[in-house]
Amino acid sequence: MKKIIFIIFTLVLLNGYFSLKAQTLKSDDQCYLCHEQLGGVADLFKKDIHFQKGISCAGCHGGNSKSDDMLEAMSKASGYLGVPKGDDISLRCANCHAKKEMMQKYGSHLPTNQLELLKASVHGKLSTTGKEKIVQCTTCHNAHGIVSVKSPASPVYPLNVPNTCGKCHSNAKFMQTYNPKIAVDQVAKYRTSVHGMLNAKGDPKPAECASCHGSHGIRAVADTKSQVYALNIPETCSTCHSDAQYMAGYKIPTDQFAKYTRSVHGKQLLEKHDISAPACNSCHGNHGATPPEVASVSKVCGTCHALNADLFSSSPHKQAFDKAKLPECETCHSNHEIMPATKAMLGVSKEAVCSKCHTETKSTKGYFVAQKMRNYVDSLDVSEVLALKLINEAEQKGMEISEAKFKMRDVHQAKLEARTMVHSFNEEKFKEVVVGKGLSVSKAAVTESQAAIADYFFRRYGLVLSILITSLLALTLYMYIKKIEEKQASKL
């Protein structure tokens, strides 16, 4: 409690100090006094946080603000710099904003690396004129009416950010001058998003442009250091969506990121760094981020899993799911925690998703079809394991079995095609793939490798037999010669 009273007291004191400073400045700042009569800029500057903190016009423009002689005040000898242009603008701001001691002098605890970040950003690197970079501090913060970021009047206050960015990013003609391919509908899409709609209602917490892209250090999407580079998107979204305290009041779960990291998509992206794997924005959209509705789930998944979506749409399940208002893919595969589709999902066991709706007494046709489908897959698995074992054995025995080994690719393919074909929920079509394309090849490979192994033993036993016969012959010859020699010796 004492601490809070102390902070309030300090703030009141500081406020009084800076108000007094502004009053003093107003009375003896010749730049302000003169320009006040002209209106415009001085009126704006009156509300400026810098003016409030006692910084004179000379702080940015140079010159002698104490002199009422215009020629003297705005002379080069007095250090008058005039209106900064191009990259000079940001450098003038950095004169104070990049210096910690200077910022502390005015009671500010703002970071002092903004210019550094801006220089490394896409805005600080690109130029349309070749002279100055496309964005200066004033582009977003304004020049004379700069107010605190926390003030709703600031162009970079969360509610105003989309329009501030949109000044350039929604201007097709301007954007074309440096990237003709870039989209200019981000703000329009944002306004359709959940974030954008809440933002429009006056809630400053939901994400706006800077929440995902950063503010001073905005980098191109393809830049691996960008917050919105494919690999970084899940973590960027999770900064808010995994923060239970921040999300309190929005009535949505905060375990999406944790689930995603365990999912097949998350592992592919975050562990294998496969940037073609879906991140949050692949299903929810980026600027127009919104949860896919029941009817559009399959379309969203179908952008990548096109065959599965097509087969499902023409299957009997389509109507049943529509009737029960079940989200098509999500019902069996879940949403954020999508696990690899193994055969355990198929069939009538407890783990199988089919058994959620089909039992021996309810929706029985599906129950028996699921059971048969699973049996086909199990048979193929058993046959594949046996075939691979025999091929390996034949290979190790030095037999030529490469053709059978090559054909086993078809078994692998049949298993993958079966994972797609299962979405037709048609037993005949499924059987054609599993049995017709997979099991037949696997069985042929078993026969071929068994024949190769049998041939191996035939040849080897033959070799042993021939060695024995040859040895016996040699021994017999030896004994026969010895006998002849003994006979000859006895004759002598």
Add this chain to the structure above:
Amino acid sequence: MSDLDSNQNRRSFLKYLLSTSLVGFLASVLYPIVSYLNPPKQNEVEVSSVLAGKISDFEKDSGKIVRFGNKPVIVVRTEKGDFKALSAVCTHLDCTVQYKKELGLIWCACHNGKYDLSGKNVSGPPPRPLDPYTVTLQGENIFVSKKA
């Protein structure tokens, strides 16, 4: 030591020498035979070039899978009559791709992955392009080899 003892020692030494030599001889004969009967594990033979067929085997706007060692390679004859050879192993989950005439593309039946005729992945889940192979025409024969 008597002469008899000395003779016996010499004889037993010779017997020992003879039996050791015999064991050595048998081992040197039997080892290759046993090794032959139980061959060591061996790597697959590396293939550098294969005969894919004759030009007349390929109609224009068609494709054919050929074996390249233990990997499939797809040889496509374009509408213009040019030959292209690419790895037929889909970069998504290792299915075997095929030429889809109506699309003029290489297509994977497993998950609808599509590649253009230079092997670039253009649609669907494949994360990267198909590996290219070199096609060499020698008279009527078409040879496919690995790109250097």
